[in-house]
Amino acid sequence: MNFDFSDDQKFLKNEARKFLEAQCPTSRVRKVLDEDAKSYDEDLWKAVGEQGWLGAAIPEEYNGLGLGRLELCVIAEELGRAVAPIPFASTVYFLAEAIMLAGSEEQKAYLLPRIAAGEVIGAMAVSEGPGVTTASTLQATVEGGKLNGVKLPVTDGDIANVALVLAKENGKPGLYLADLTDPSATCEALKTLDPTRDAARLTFKDAPVRRLGEAGQGFELLEQINDRAAVLLAFEQCGGADRCLEMAKSYALERYAFGRVIGSYQAIKHKLADIYVKNELARSNAYYGAWALNTDAPELPVAASAARIAGSEAYWFASKENIQTHGGIGFTWEMDCHLHYRRSRQLSLVAGAPRVWKERLVSQLERRNAAA
């Protein structure tokens, strides 16, 4: 049994933490939060690129570092812990993974080296309005290689130069790569719950696009991409949730009420114990997801669903109970508690809400049970 990260991977994680503590203190996160004009931390994005993280899992033949997905997992955890205000997930977990999964040789050769070099910011354009986007609600269309439609919200859509867009061609759903620097694509920034990770409305008018993968396979491919992203997002959620527990714990040990530290009251102790339990369940599920992702195991869809559900629950619970532990001061703009509360919402929704993943998980368990 070797269900753990290797010493090298733990070393990388440790280095990533030190790097982000220096380069991404919450004062830097707050600059993106407070300044409307600032959509992400460009300096941090550049620095992360120089670390090689953008191409960590990209093969060396495409100028990546050629490491595995496990290395990406430990980086993700640290980014989540730091509430990093950069389009890492959109570019690396979604776009790069999608290209490596289903891209043509030409698409790989064009995009992967540019992603690794930090020249590309990606965006995943699926949602078109309230509720779940399905084959029957999907409006965006492609005809003769031209895309028309409106997508919102598109995380990082206002800063991305390449979008992966879900649209129908001859009634068949597919995924299409769009160049957002082309004037046929216009974008408008949206106000979101988590201003440290911006989103936009993208409008395509006869935008030239190239299909990724097979025609008609849009939703199947999207599920596969989401599975990969879900595992990596789960590590961000674990990192964030653990940070919330640390914040709550350290406040509970310094804050006095009724003559003693609040961390000595069982109401607080049990709350923090509950956070710990959820965080460990999330971590164990994320590890299994990491194993499935790294080995491209047939268990990946079930493992990714479990990792996403547990990660979403843990980060939500930890972020809200961290505020509660802080009391009134936790509700102020100046305290960092709300950075996590906001990010927990962003991470829970960006690849589909937990409800959707629970349904997906149970459908798969049903199939497995019926086959047994």
Add this chain to the structure above:
Amino acid sequence: MDFKDTPEEAAYRQQVREWLAANAPKKREGEPDPLGESSDGLAASKAWQAKKAAAGYACITWPKEWGGQGGNPIQQVIFGQEESAYPTPGNPFQIGLGMCVPTVMTFADEDTKKRFVGPAIRGEEIWCQLFSEPSGGSDVAGARTRAERAPDGSGDWIINGQKVWTTGAQFSDFGIVICRTNPDAPKHKGMTMFWIDMKDPGVEVRPIHQMSGGSGFNEVFFTDLRVKDSQRLGAVDDGWRVSLVTLMNERLAVGGASGAGWSAFLESARQTPGLDGGAAIKDQALREKLADWYVQAEGLKHTRNRTMTALSKGETPGPESSIGKIISAVQMQELANSAVEMLDQYGIINDPSLAPLRGAFQASLMSAPGMRIAGGTDEILRNIIAERVLGLPGDIRVDKDVAFKDLPTGR
């Protein structure tokens, strides 16, 4: 990251498999028993234990000189995994070998150790642990059972009082008992541990009729039970420290709650009519619950894998191993109740010949409250995580520096 054995582990697993194939009862055919009722009575348990002991598998991690194999914890885990594939009889030796006998081995003299360790490991003698009392379950240091020096100057002790929730007392040969020896000292400083002969006429064992209907536990009454001073484990009034050695292993010995889990629920939900004639599994509310239970169960499974990994590397497992019972006992209760409610009016039937899965959910429902209490209540386990894992302060103790006899006792 993988789930593979190291070459040494694989070789050990192979050796265990071969031994089990040659010595264990035949593997179960067909339907697994949902309640895991594999106990064929005490005689079968003792016979199986003797076989394991002869081959060194009874206490793998114990030194060879005491009948063990001198093995490591991962080998113990591997044996447990492989053994669980066979319908082996129940294991009434766990408390003795996991908690009592290690305490005896730590605190008793050579002769006592030689007398007891061998018969215990071979399953010839069974031990029980006598700690909880009617006045204190979580608060073990509140023990009121008295041990006083015999007035005849022999140095013997006379024990009077009552213990409760003693697992296996009805078939135990020996036990370790914590007693109050100095009521004038604060509670933690006036207790002493002894080993006792459960067959002594001064010991009376009465089964407790549990709310689940079963009687796995007992009340044990001591009436002028006379024990030699040589039966004392540790120093006089130092019993609390001795008990910590015993309890160190309790959470490992109690383990997680079992009972019918998510896959039994899924199976049942596919076969039970739901709201509009379709199967109950189509009910979105049930689907969401099922997803949550699956994710929790998987989380615990992979937490165990993380623990095993630490053992495999020769490291001490991290505190994550402490979360098991908090999750599994509550889930057992909630899942059982949802399964019963899914049956609608029919759910009230508790007849194995009529209820789905031979009444497994009803049985789970009725034993779950005990799981949330045994071996550390939900609340005590949260305290343990908060204090030992997270480093939060212990509770303010109003009883710490007060003589035991002056403590308020209530009812």
